[in-house]
Amino acid sequence: xREVRLAHVFVDRFPERLDQGVVYISVPFALVxxxxxxxxxxxxxxxxxxxxxxxxxxxxxxxxxxxIGNWNFPCKSHYWIRNSTVHWDTRRADKEIxxxxxxxxxxxxxxxxxxxxxxxxxxxxxxxxxxxALWRHKRR
Numbered sequence: 001x002r003e004v005r006l007a008h009v010f011v012d013r014f015p016e017r018l019d020q021g022v023v024y025i026s027v028p029f030a031l032v033x034x035x036x037x038x039x040x041x042x043x044x045x046x047x048x049x050x051x052x053x054x055x056x057x058x059x060x061x062x063x064x065x066x067x068i069g070n071w072n073f074p075c076k077s078h079y080w081i082r083n084s085t086v087h088w089d090t091r092r093a094d095k096e097i098x099x100x101x102x103x104x105x106x107x108x109x110x111x112x113x114x115x116x117x118x119x120x121x122x123x124x125x126x127x128x129x130x131x132x133a134l135w136r137h138k139r140r
Contacts, residue, residue, distance in 0.1 A: 061083040
């Protein structure tokens with residue numbers, strides 16, 4: 001697939017209509033959203049949290065980790081965003097996707113000790129606020 005360069009914008013609120021090729025970052029809600037990089041038009045929402053995605057901003061570009069796997073979209077695109085550039089993975093067969101999802105689900109269900117008191121006090125948001133923001137965003 002072709003190389004795609006992305007712009008990034010830090011926002012307090014997500015716009016009603018997203019622009020293709022722009023990654024929108026909301027620090028207050030710890031969410032990142034963009035239109036699928038394949039061009040299908042589906043909106044991708046990535047929550048920033050220790051067990052979810054991590055955002056790196058170096059002052060010029062952004063990177064998201066882990067990869068973006070749009071298995072529920074018709075395009076089934078899979079890519080990484082590194083230094084504001086999309087790095088494509090090959091399309092995967094449905095069986096591979098099912099296996100990857102099962103492994104991710106098992107990891108997400110594993111017992112966690114939870115954040116330390118210091119980590120909790122450093123968190124800029126509460127989980128309830130995060131869910132409320134996600135719910136408001138999804139209802140738009």
